[in-house]
Amino acid sequence: MKLSRASIPDDDLNKQLRAAKSQLALYAKDLKALLFREQKKSQKLEAVNKQLQAYAQDLKAAYGAEQRKTRELEKSYADTVVRLTLASRYKDEETGTHIQRLSHYSKTLAVSIGFDEDDAQLIFDAAPMHDVGKVGIPDRIMQKRGPLDETEWAIVKRHPVFGANLLAGSPSLLLETAREIALTHHERWDGSGYPQGLTGEAIPLGGRMVMLADTYDALRSRRPYKPAFSHQKTRDIILNGNDRTKPQHFDPTLLEAFRELHVEFDRIFSEIREEPSTQEE
Numbered sequence: 001m002k003l004s005r006a007s008i009p010d011d012d013l014n015k016q017l018r019a020a021k022s023q024l025a026l027y028a029k030d031l032k033a034l035l036f037r038e039q040k041k042s043q044k045l046e047a048v049n050k051q052l053q054a055y056a057q058d059l060k061a062a063y064g065a066e067q068r069k070t071r072e073l074e075k076s077y078a079d080t081v082v083r084l085t086l087a088s089r090y091k092d093e094e095t096g097t098h099i100q101r102l103s104h105y106s107k108t109l110a111v112s113i114g115f116d117e118d119d120a121q122l123i124f125d126a127a128p129m130h131d132v133g134k135v136g137i138p139d140r141i142m143q144k145r146g147p148l149d150e151t152e153w154a155i156v157k158r159h160p161v162f163g164a165n166l167l168a169g170s171p172s173l174l175l176e177t178a179r180e181i182a183l184t185h186h187e188r189w190d191g192s193g194y195p196q197g198l199t200g201e202a203i204p205l206g207g208r209m210v211m212l213a214d215t216y217d218a219l220r221s222r223r224p225y226k227p228a229f230s231h232q233k234t235r236d237i238i239l240n241g242n243d244r245t246k247p248q249h250f251d252p253t254l255l256e257a258f259r260e261l262h263v264e265f266d267r268i269f270s271e272i273r274e275e276p277s278t279q280e281e
């Protein structure tokens with residue numbers, strides 16, 4: 001039924017209007033209360049949010065301080081190990097400049113196969129500790145003039161394990177990398193190395209890089225059993241082999257990298273050396 005203005009008496013209309021008005025007023029009141037509650041809620045949320053942000057800031061500051069502390073601790077620990085490495089050089093024909101060069105060769109290799117700056121720097125910092133285990137080898141063997149007998153060789157070959165034990169158990173990434181390198185820097189790609197006779201990719205990359213770098217530097221240096229070789233001769237031995245060194249000892253990817261950047265190895269060797277007049281063959 002259609003309701004027309006004319007069919008409703010005035011009184012009824014007023015009543016209806018009043019009822020609607022008070023209903024509206026109630027709605028408005030409810031709405032206001034709702035709005036108030038919402039406002040309170042969002043104020044509370046804002047306060048909680050602020051509080052959370054403050055916590056996050058505190059946490060960030062604490063984390064930063066903790067990280068700084070860890071870095072400092074790591075640095076001083078690494079410093080101790082580096083000093084130990086320097087001390088070990090007195091037992092060996094290898095010199096302080098050898099370990100410096102080793103860092104540079106290894107980092108060059110790392111960069112050339114795509115390591116980012118941080119990872120390449122890690123190899124640079126860890127490489128000097130590769131022979132730290134030599135502190136555990138008796139002087140009479142380390143300083144013996146003339147060839148070592150079989151028993152003496154067996155003792156020398158323990159230095160990777162000694163070194164790894166010395167560097168083990170640290171939460172520091174640097175020392176863990178150094179441990180890995182110390183343990184594996186005499187392993188060979190074809191499995192003919194020591195102490196574990198690992199093959200191929202079972203040898204950590206750091207160990208493979210330091211092994212190539214160490215071989216290059218040993219060939220360029222005078223040893224009781226051999227003269228110092230020229231860069232050309234050393235490059236030829238690494239790429240094509242001789243009676244002691246074979247190309248299959250090296251990671252093929254690193255060998256290719258060496259083929260590309262061998263000049264850089266020569267530059268590092270020439271720039272970082274103690275006796276400029278080493279006789280070369």
Ligand SMILES: [Fe+2]
Nearest residue numbers: 130131185186
């Ligand atoms: Fe070694």
Ligand SMILES: [Fe+2]
Nearest residue numbers: 094130131214
């Ligand atoms: Fe070395």
